[in-house]
Amino acid sequence: MSLLSIIASIAGLQNGIAQGPFGDTSINWILNVLFYVIFVVFIFYGQRFQMYVMLREVEGSLYKLKYIREEGRKIAVETIKEIGKPQSDPAARVDRFLEYFTIGPQSLDPAGIVWKLEHILDVRDIRFKDEVKLMAPAADETQANNLENTLEAAMALNFIYKVIRHYYLLGKKTLSLYVIMQIQMILPMVMREAEAYASALKAFAYGQPIGDGAGALVAAKLMHGQETRKIAKDCVVATIPFEGRTAYVIKAEGPGGDVGKPGDAVKAIIEENEGKIASVIMIDAALKLEGEELGELAEGVGAAIGGPGVDQYKIEDELVKYHIPINAVIIKEDIGDAVSPMRKEIFDSIDKVIERIKQVILERTKEGDKVIIAGIGNTIGIGQ
Amino acid sequence: MSGTPSSTTKTRISSFVLVVIFVTLALSLAALIFAVSVLDQNTEATWILLLLGFLGVTLSTYVLFQTRRRLSKLRIVVPPVTTTIECKKCGFKNVREFQRGDYIFKELEPCQKCNDKMLITAIYREVKEKQKERFPV
Numbered sequence: 291m292s293l294l295s296i297i298a299s300i301a302g303l304q305n306g307i308a309q310g311p312f313g314d315t316s317i318n319w320i321l322n323v324l325f326y327v328i329f330v331v332f333i334f335y336g337q338r339f340q341m342y343v344m345l346r347e348v349e350g351s352l353y354k355l356k357y358i359r360e361e362g363r364k365i366a367v368e369t370i371k372e373i374g375k376p377q378s379d380p381a382a383r384v385d386r387f388l389e390y391f392t393i394g395p396q397s398l399d400p401a402g403i404v405w406k407l408e409h410i411l412d413v414r415d416i417r418f419k420d421e422v423k424l425m426a427p428a429a430d431e432t433q434a435n436n437l438e439n440t441l442e443a444a445m446a447l448n449f450i451y452k453v454i455r456h457y458y459l460l461g462k463k464t465l466s467l468y469v470i471m472q473i474q475m476i477l478p479m480v481m482r483e484a485e486a487y488a489s490a491l492k493a494f495a496y497g498q499p500i501g502d503g504a505g506a507l508v509a510a511k512l513m514h515g516q517e518t519r520k521i522a523k524d525c526v527v528a529t530i531p532f533e534g535r536t537a538y539v540i541k542a543e544g545p546g547g548d549v550g551k552p553g554d555a556v557k558a559i560i561e562e563n564e565g566k567i568a569s570v571i572m573i574d575a576a577l578k579l580e581g582e583e584l585g586e587l588a589e590g591v592g593a594a595i596g597g598p599g600v601d602q603y604k605i606e607d608e609l610v611k612y613h614i615p616i617n618a619v620i621i622k623e624d625i626g627d628a629v630s631p632m633r634k635e636i637f638d639s640i641d642k643v644i645e646r647i648k649q650v651i652l653e654r655t656k657e658g659d660k661v662i663i664a665g666i667g668n669t670i671g672i673g674q
Numbered sequence: 675m676s677g678t679p680s681s682t683t684k685t686r687i688s689s690f691v692l693v694v695i696f697v698t699l700a701l702s703l704a705a706l707i708f709a710v711s712v713l714d715q716n717t718e719a720t721w722i723l724l725l726l727g728f729l730g731v732t733l734s735t736y737v738l739f740q741t742r743r744r745l746s747k748l749r750i751v752v753p754p755v756t757t758t759i760e761c762k763k764c765g766f767k768n769v770r771e772f773q774r775g776d777y778i779f780k781e782l783e784p785c786q787k788c789n790d791k792m793l794i795t796a797i798y799r800e801v802k803e804k805q806k807e808r809f810p811v
Contacts, residue, residue, distance in 0.1 A: 492752050496774050499797050507778065514779055545777035630799075631755045637798040671797055673779035 341467050344474040348458045351477050355451040358488045362444035363388065369440055369495040373433050374426020383425050387441055388448045390417075408600045418442075432497070435546030436670060439494040443487045443629070450484050483625055490629035494547055499671035501627040501636050505573040505594075508643045509541035509665025510674045518674055522554035526674060533648060534657040535568070540664040547670035553601030557608045559662055565612030568659035570605070571619065571647055574666040575636075578622035585635035586622040587642055589650065594618035595666045617654065619646050632671075691741065695734045702730025758796035761785035772797060 332339070363384060370380045392414050395406035422429070422438045429437055454473060461470035493500050499507065513528035516539075521527040526543045529536060538559045542550030560567055574594040578586065593602045593609075593616060609616055621639050647663060655661055706727030709720050755772040759782055766787045780794045 489751070489753070496755075496772065497777065498755055498772060499778060510779060545780070631753060632798045634798045634800045637796055671777045673777050 344470045359447045359451040362447040365491045366444045370426045373429050375428035380425045404603045432546035436497045439547035443490045446487050486626040486629050493631045498631045501623045502575050502667045504575045504621040505665040505667040506541045506669040508573045509539050513539040522551045524548045525550035525555040536660045538662045542669040544669035544672045553604030556605050568655040570616045570662045572664045573619050576620035585639035588620050699734040702727045753799045755799045759792050760795045761792050763790040764788040
């Protein structure tokens, strides 16, 4: 029977307009039955359909994540080949690097956990740097730092992809709506983060300044042209006259991608001055809420610094010891802008931040006082 | 560096989805052809077939184009980044595309006008904002 005759027989056209059991046309009768069948099917299988729709959505995002992850790996390998001039193909070593993990310290007895965490992070940092040196022997220090950042972004993408894949496969295996629902609900945020890391990859590979470097750029503008000295691991300080006060401006040493150890740097300056510091002002990029303007400034108190918390702990500990007030100026941006090449709006806000710092210093300190200005953030693409 | 996408992805549409789309399209077209052939009878069923045919064709082509659109979206876009070079002495300014090795406060070749060293003063990307949503608050 041909396709047309099937349709015709369904439509009841070959035998004219037949009457259905309820006094209707046959096509109406079919539609009625179809409606009841669909109604009953949806009563029993509605949730399952919903689950399949969710699974399809997660699957679509998973394809995208896989593509981004592969691109990340490709960019990392190509950059290593281009800059590092390795003798053998670095792909296998990169693949091994992407699977690296860090086990956090045991928190059952939290006393001393900060130092344990710091130690683990130091070991991780040394390990990463060694790996990059082996992968890219021709890279200088700046390039090696940028490569390390590129690999870390690729590593983050690999991790995101694997976690989403895990929940997708688990949901498919168990057919549990709640497993799938959890991952489907957070998917838009996860995708935003993955896209942010994807755009960060190129920025890191090329050594472009990123949004997170706003704090470091403020410090760089203040210390440019002044003599700098190394104060802590990967951190520099410049002593500058500022509105009749002496300002110690701290930032991570650029232009390679690094955040340094601002906690140690602030501690060292305070100790050098035997605690005679009138105020500490920290400048950092902070996540903005939806609806807030990019590059908007806000002022407050407290240690404006992200990361695992080791540096924040050290700064707070030192400030408490000498009762030093701490002020903070933050530059608002979202996660995408924080890890992708610096946007003009953020760059334009730098001069406004310097004006704000000036205001804070004039209002909160006296002439002849000593202040610390710490520009926090990744200093990639920013010299001093 | 350029503003063009770095690369595109391979076509990846599930074969099951493609089969469903094309079967729906074929059935809808068949329904349309049949409805047109019996249009002179002007029965209720003819109009229902026409309606179903049009709906099927519209829906399947829409789904097909949506799938293709989603695939074309799958790429990492590299935003164009500009470097501003300035001469601190005479104020001569030059804006060019970012080059690997550029960084803020990097000293470059001498100025074309006064022969003093030029400095990279800015590296950023400009994003044209889409029209912002309006909120009552």
